[in-house]
Amino acid sequence: MRILFLVVVMLVAVAPAMAATETERLVIETAVGERVFNVEVVREEAERNRGLMYRKRLARDAGMLFDYDPPQDVAFWMKNTYVSLDIIFIDVTGKIITIAAKTKPLSLDRIPSHGAARGVLEIKGGMAAKLGIKVGDRVRHALFKPQ
Numbered sequence: 001m002r003i004l005f006l007v008v009v010m011l012v013a014v015a016p017a018m019a020a021t022e023t024e025r026l027v028i029e030t031a032v033g034e035r036v037f038n039v040e041v042v043r044e045e046a047e048r049n050r051g052l053m054y055r056k057r058l059a060r061d062a063g064m065l066f067d068y069d070p071p072q073d074v075a076f077w078m079k080n081t082y083v084s085l086d087i088i089f090i091d092v093t094g095k096i097i098t099i100a101a102k103t104k105p106l107s108l109d110r111i112p113s114h115g116a117a118r119g120v121l122e123i124k125g126g127m128a129a130k131l132g133i134k135v136g137d138r139v140r141h142a143l144f145k146p147q
Helices: 002-019 045-050 127-131
Strands: 024-030 033-042 062-072 085-090 096-100 117-124 138-140
Touching (some): 024 062, 033 117, 117 127
Parallel strands (some): 033 062
Antiparallel strands (some): 085 096, 085 117
């Protein structure tokens, strides 16, 4: 019994480190300067389906970048998502095509891309407006191929 208890304690202590996701640098070029984020990049269907669900906090400079290859019309929702997000839809060249600002936590309403998205960036709700991020701004990251 004591060994089982130790194994459980060790797993609980190690689990957060095992779940840690590496981040990549992403830059948004705005009219008022560059805005830098450290983003988790999700490429697999299961990762995309989970997204930022169940998280209670999101740092101001953090986010999640969803990889859609090939580019496609997509729609998101806020099911099981406890924090408000700005959802930024980005075309293949890195141009922002749509911003859904301050989404409503836990909502099942569809949030459409309104065009083929190569990537979708989720950041803390309200940050896009606060940082001057607008439709037409450019995103620099390895996913996007500038013209």
